[in-house]
Amino acid sequence: MEGTAPVSSTRQKTTPGRGAGSSRSRKALVPPVAWIFRTNIPLRRGMPLPKNAQRRNFFGIGEVLSVLANPGETLKSLTEARKSLEDARREIKETKERSQLRTTHTFAPLPGFFARPAEVQAVERALSGTPSFTVLIGASSVGKTALLREVLSRDAYHVLHFDLRIAGFADLGSLYGSLSRQMETYFETLSENVEGYEDFVKEAWGFKHDRLGMEKLVEAHGPNIVKTSDIARLMELFQSSLLRYWQFDPKVPDSTETSGEVKGDDAPERAPGPSSKPIPSSPEKAGSSNKSEGDRPKKKIPVFFIDEAHKLPALIHSTETMKCLLDAMLVLTKQDRLCHVIHATSDGFYQSWLRKLNIMQHCKLISIGDCSREEMKVFFRERLLPSIPETMRNGLDFDTIYEAFGGKLVHWTDYATDYVNAGGDLPVKRSSHFIQAYTLLHLHLVNSVDSDFATVEEKPKPKRRGSSRKPSKHGFQIYSPLTAETMVNYDETRSVSDAGSSEGSNAPSFTTSQLLDIMRRLVVPLPSVNGHERAGRNRHEYIPYFPLCRELGVHAVDDMVRARILELRWMDTVTPEWEVDDANNIHITPASEDTHSDGGHAAAAASSSSPPAWHTHLQVQDSVLGSESGRPTNGVDAGPKLVPLTPIVRFAMREVLKEYEMECDYFFVDREVADTARGRAAGGKTSGSVKGDDVSDYASAASLSDVYEY
Ligand SMILES: Nc1ncnc2c1ncn2[C@@H]1O[C@H](COP(=O)(O)OP(=O)(O)O)[C@@H](O)[C@H]1O
Numbered sequence: 001m002e003g004t005a006p007v008s009s010t011r012q013k014t015t016p017g018r019g020a021g022s023s024r025s026r027k028a029l030v031p032p033v034a035w036i037f038r039t040n041i042p043l044r045r046g047m048p049l050p051k052n053a054q055r056r057n058f059f060g061i062g063e064v065l066s067v068l069a070n071p072g073e074t075l076k077s078l079t080e081a082r083k084s085l086e087d088a089r090r091e092i093k094e095t096k097e098r099s100q101l102r103t104t105h106t107f108a109p110l111p112g113f114f115a116r117p118a119e120v121q122a123v124e125r126a127l128s129g130t131p132s133f134t135v136l137i138g139a140s141s142v143g144k145t146a147l148l149r150e151v152l153s154r155d156a157y158h159v160l161h162f163d164l165r166i167a168g169f170a171d172l173g174s175l176y177g178s179l180s181r182q183m184e185t186y187f188e189t190l191s192e193n194v195e196g197y198e199d200f201v202k203e204a205w206g207f208k209h210d211r212l213g214m215e216k217l218v219e220a221h222g223p224n225i226v227k228t229s230d231i232a233r234l235m236e237l238f239q240s241s242l243l244r245y246w247q248f249d250p251k252v253p254d255s256t257e258t259s260g261e262v263k264g265d266d267a268p269e270r271a272p273g274p275s276s277k278p279i280p281s282s283p284e285k286a287g288s289s290n291k292s293e294g295d296r297p298k299k300k301i302p303v304f305f306i307d308e309a310h311k312l313p314a315l316i317h318s319t320e321t322m323k324c325l326l327d328a329m330l331v332l333t334k335q336d337r338l339c340h341v342i343h344a345t346s347d348g349f350y351q352s353w354l355r356k357l358n359i360m361q362h363c364k365l366i367s368i369g370d371c372s373r374e375e376m377k378v379f380f381r382e383r384l385l386p387s388i389p390e391t392m393r394n395g396l397d398f399d400t401i402y403e404a405f406g407g408k409l410v411h412w413t414d415y416a417t418d419y420v421n422a423g424g425d426l427p428v429k430r431s432s433h434f435i436q437a438y439t440l441l442h443l444h445l446v447n448s449v450d451s452d453f454a455t456v457e458e459k460p461k462p463k464r465r466g467s468s469r470k471p472s473k474h475g476f477q478i479y480s481p482l483t484a485e486t487m488v489n490y491d492e493t494r495s496v497s498d499a500g501s502s503e504g505s506n507a508p509s510f511t512t513s514q515l516l517d518i519m520r521r522l523v524v525p526l527p528s529v530n531g532h533e534r535a536g537r538n539r540h541e542y543i544p545y546f547p548l549c550r551e552l553g554v555h556a557v558d559d560m561v562r563a564r565i566l567e568l569r570w571m572d573t574v575t576p577e578w579e580v581d582d583a584n585n586i587h588i589t590p591a592s593e594d595t596h597s598d599g600g601h602a603a604a605a606a607s608s609s610s611p612p613a614w615h616t617h618l619q620v621q622d623s624v625l626g627s628e629s630g631r632p633t634n635g636v637d638a639g640p641k642l643v644p645l646t647p648i649v650r651f652a653m654r655e656v657l658k659e660y661e662m663e664c665d666y667f668f669v670d671r672e673v674a675d676t677a678r679g680r681a682a683g684g685k686t687s688g689s690v691k692g693d694d695v696s697d698y699a700s701a702a703s704l705s706d707v708y709e710y
């Protein structure tokens with residue numbers, strides 16, 4: 001047997017010690033006996049074999065005896081061994097899964113994206129200049145995310161994407177983790193997917209190890225150990241990694257001029273540091289920033305994209321951290337020119353908040369609106385109709401749908417789905433979007449009635465800036481996703497004038513008469529043609545923001561925005577939502593003039609000879625401002641404007657006003673008489689009582705099913 005020789009040699013080696021007769025003689029006597037029970041089998045799986053594994057023996061009888069002597073301990077170590085085996089297996093499986101994750105494709109274009117050339121061009125322009133901090137602003141569901149997905153998923157860009165709708169952070173620790181993981185993935189993907197950039201896996205490791213260090217600290221001291229300085233350090237790490245990225249010149253196969261080292265065309269000469277090598281000003285230039293063009297993979301432009309950015313203050317409670325993060329973004333863009341930053345938001349007040357933090361003056365603003373009428377015609381013909389069963393198509397009329405939903409793509413597709421589900425019988429007024437808009441308006445009107453009534457009785461003077469009307473005690477409360485804590489930081493800035501919020505109350509501070517008045521101004525009844533109301537045109541009335549604030553008080557106006565009745569537009573949208581003709585005038589014509597009826601539905605195409613609406617945008621702005629309602633175009637209206645939140649809200653306003661008109665002849669009587677009459681009408685709705693409780697009862701009874709009967 002193999003064991004024989006070593007055994008004898010061991011014996012020979014141990015014998016001299018014994019023969020020496022030292023003071024350890026008793027101990028020395030043991031080895032000759034103990035070797036019999038020794039084993040070379042490691043105690044635990046995973047332990048290394050002993051060096052003298054050859055010195056073997058009695059088939060592990062030592063273990064056998066120890067198992068017999070202590071069965072409990074043995075069982076315990078067996079269980080532990082099994083557990084660690086399972087852990088190891090799970091870890092291997094997870095690593096395998098992780099390696100298959102498609103990190104680069106999580107940010108993909110929206111399937112079936114409907115081309116919006118003007119908006120795409122606006123975003124491209126913003127990304128083609130020197131790195132900028134861009135705020136993309138537009139009403140909810142207008143297509144901001146879809147647009148950015150379309151542009152940013154192109155090869156020229158590499159995106160760090162944070163969707164705050166599904167943000168994985170609620171405190172500094174999780175914010176740190178979320179940022180760090182994204183940054184790690186960013187450089188990991190770069191090293192894996194772009195030839196020549198393998199070395200950038202070290203940047204990814206940098207983020208990983210910094211995070212692991214933080215995790216250990218959090219484990220030992222709790223989550224409060226993470227401080228703003230840790231976020232700052234992380235941003236610095238990102239800054240230096242990006243700097244390395246731009247200075248890096250990848251190895252070119254078969255090139256005579258390069259070695260495998262990091263050797264940029266200016267990396268050795270220029271010391272690393274801010275602005276030592278700015279980001280190229282366009283994707284094309286980005287690709288040619290290295291010497292041998294064509295051979296080398298193009299350098300992607302990093303874009304730090306935060307979607308639903310107005311939720312940042314709700315997620316990051318510390319103003320100090322918020323400022324640190326935003327300042328770091330400014331450094332990455334304006335100062336070091338390392339990457340682009342895009343914040344997308346549907347909150348008109350977000351930029352007031354950025355202004356308070358001294359960020360706004362460094363930002364570019366892009367305002368996104370709905371599609372133009374011409375675009376919608378194409379959408380209707382090429383996208384919507386083909387998705388409707390042929391037998392049901394005749395029931396769809398372009399003008400009717402456009403009048404209700406304007407250029408809001410998502411409302412068109414939702415309506416089409418509901419229409420098909422309803423078997424081709426779904427008037428617009430039974431569509432869910434109309435019912436929601438209609439209900440919202442009525443709820444606000446009836447809930448504000450008590451303060452309004454008081455107003456009528458007290459005959460107050462018209463509101464001036466600074467005068468604060470007492471908000472309704474029972475007003476239909478405005479939902480705010482912000483917590484009480486963040487309200488302190490953010491909500492008080494949700495007013496353009498910095499005048500503060502309405503006494504910390506969620507009850508809106510506008511009254512019924514104010515709301516009705518606003519609705520009336522936004523929905524001018526269309527003059528009739530041959531006794532018929534003109535169809536097919538959506539009047540795009542707006543109200544200038546600041547004059548209205550002077551008239552009603554800033555709280556009332558801001559609350560209408562917060563209540564999601566109005567949208568606050570800081571600047572004109574990329575695609576103008578007004579109808580224009582070649583002479584740059586507002587162009588309102590009966591539907592029959594430019595649409596062709598084809599079996600009951602309009603099939604008019606965008607004229608290929610006329611330029612797209614967005615081409616005329618710049619020239620037309622002046623003539624558009626105010627011209628519809630006879631307002632001066634001398635720049636008075638150049639400031640922010642208020643429009644109904646969506647086309648369907650405007651449409652619902654018209655319907656609600658018709659009801660009020662029937663009840664109190666609202667349009668044709670003197671304002672003050674109308675106020676009284678309206679108060680009476682609203683009072684009638686509440687069984688002749690204006691007590692708040694009754695109003696609340698009515699409000700709670702106004703469920704969707706009630707409205708559905710309308
Ligand atoms: N260009 C487009 N093409 C096709 N569908 C669109 C387009 N823009 C918006 N949509 C539709 O509208 C929905 C909301 O768009 P989204 O980009 O999420 O809006 P936002 O980010 O402005 O809130 C999308 O899910 C999509 O169905």
Ligand SMILES: [Mg+2]
Pocket residue numbers: 144145146307308344
């Ligand atoms: Mg979005």
